[in-house]
Amino acid sequence: MNADLGSLRTPLCDLLGCEYPVILAGMGGVARAELAAAVANAGGFPTLGMVREAPSLIASEIRAYRRHADRPFAVNLIPAATDPDLLNQQIDTCLSHDVKVFSFFWDVVPAIVARVKEAGCQVLYQVGTERAAQEAEAAGADVLIAQGQEAGGHVHGQTGTFDLTRALIDNFDLPVVASGGISTGDGLSRALYLGAQGIQCGTAFLATEESFAHDYHKQRIVAAEAQHTVLTDGFVLNWPKGSAVRVLQNSVTAAFGTELMGHDPDTIPRMVIAHDGDIPRLRQSTDSPLRTTTGKLEAMALYAGQGVGEIRDIPAAGEILNRVVRQAFRSLESMPDFGEFTRSATWKP
Structure with missing residues (x-):
C-alpha cells in the first residue's frame, strides 16, 4: 500500500x-x-x-x-x-x-x-x-x-x-x-x-x-460533459428488448430524435458497420469499439456514465x-x- x-x-x-x-x-x-x-x-x-x-x-x-x-x-x-x-x-x-x-x-x-x-x-x-x-x-x-x-x-x-x-x-x-x-x-x-x-x-x-477500449472511445470520454450522455434502448442487439444503456451522443442517437426508448430488436436491420478481426459488429448492437475494432467507430455504442465530465x-x-x-x-x-x-x-x- x-x-x-x-x-x-x-x-x-x-x-x-x-x-x-x-x-x-x-x-x-x-x-x-x-x-x-x-x-x-x-x-x-x-x-x-x-x-x-x-x-x-x-x-x-x-x-x-x-x-x-x-x-x-x-x-x-x-x-x-x-x-x-x-x-x-x-x-x-x-x-x-x-x-x-x-x-x-x-x-x-x-x-x-x-x-x-x-x-x-x-x-x-x-x-x-x-x-x-x-x-x-x-x-x-x-x-x-x-x-x-x-x-x-x-x-x-x-x-x-x-x-x-x-x-x-x-x-x-x-x-x-x-x-x-x-x-x-x-x-x-x-x-x-x-x-x-x-x-x-x-x-x-x-x-x-x-x-481495452479503442482510443477513439477514450478520447470521446475525455472531451465529454455529463449532458452529452443519453439513456436509450436503441443499442439493443445481443440483449433483451427494452435493455437501456447510457452512451455518448452520436449519429445513431441523433437519428432517434426524441424517440430514445421503445426500440424493438426484431425490427432493427442487421447492418454491419465494423469488425473485430473476422467478427462483424452491427449497427445498434451492444458492442463498443475495442482496440481491435475497425470500421465506423462513431456509430457504435460509446458507453459513458454521467461522471464523465x-x-x-x-x-x-x-x-x-x-x-x-x-x-x-x-x-x-x-x-x-x-x-x-x-x-x-x-x-x-
Missing part, C-alpha cells in the same frame, strides 16, 4: 482481499486482464468483464491476469444476455480455473447463484432496484452493488445512485457498494459517509492506458485509483465529524 494515501479500509476490503474499497466494473470487452491487473496492483478490486465471451478467451484472460497480479479478482457474467449453454460453459471454465468470486448483473437467476455458491465462491450482485436486491439477497449474494441511473453502459433501474445506495443500506444487512456516475474521490467519500462499504467505477477506468486525461489505472483515494481522504477530513467517523469500526485513517 502507498503510505501517503492513508487508509480507506472497510470490511469490504477484508471480504474481497483488497486494500481500497474501489471495484473495477466488469465492463464487457473493456475490463480485460491488463486493466484488471493494474487496478489490483494499485490496491483496488478487479473484475474481468466476460459477458458472452468464449470460454477459451475467459481462460486466456484469467491466465494473463495471474501472470501480472497475484491478488483476488472477480469474473463478471450476465445470464440474461448469454445463451444458457454458453453460460454453463463459462461457469465451468471459471470454476476449473479456480475463480473464487463472481459478479452478476441484470435479472437475478437463483440457480446460477446457487451453483457458484455451492462451489465455495463469493457473489457480487449489481442491482438497480430494491426488488432486485431482495431477490439477490434471497439467492445468496454476498455483496449488493447499487447501480444508479447515472451509470454508463447497461442501466437496470431508474433511481439515482445515492438514493438507491441509501435505500439498500437502510433495508438490507449485506455490504452495499455504490455505482453509477462516480469517477472521483468525492463520490467515494460520499458513499462511505452514507454507510456504503465502497464504490464501483467503470467510465473512469475505461479512459485509462490499460483499458470529471475525466480530462487518460492516465494509468493506478493513477486513477490513487487520485480517488487521496481525494476521498481529503474530503472526509474536511467533514465536521470526521474524528467520530474515523473511530468507527469500518474506517481506519
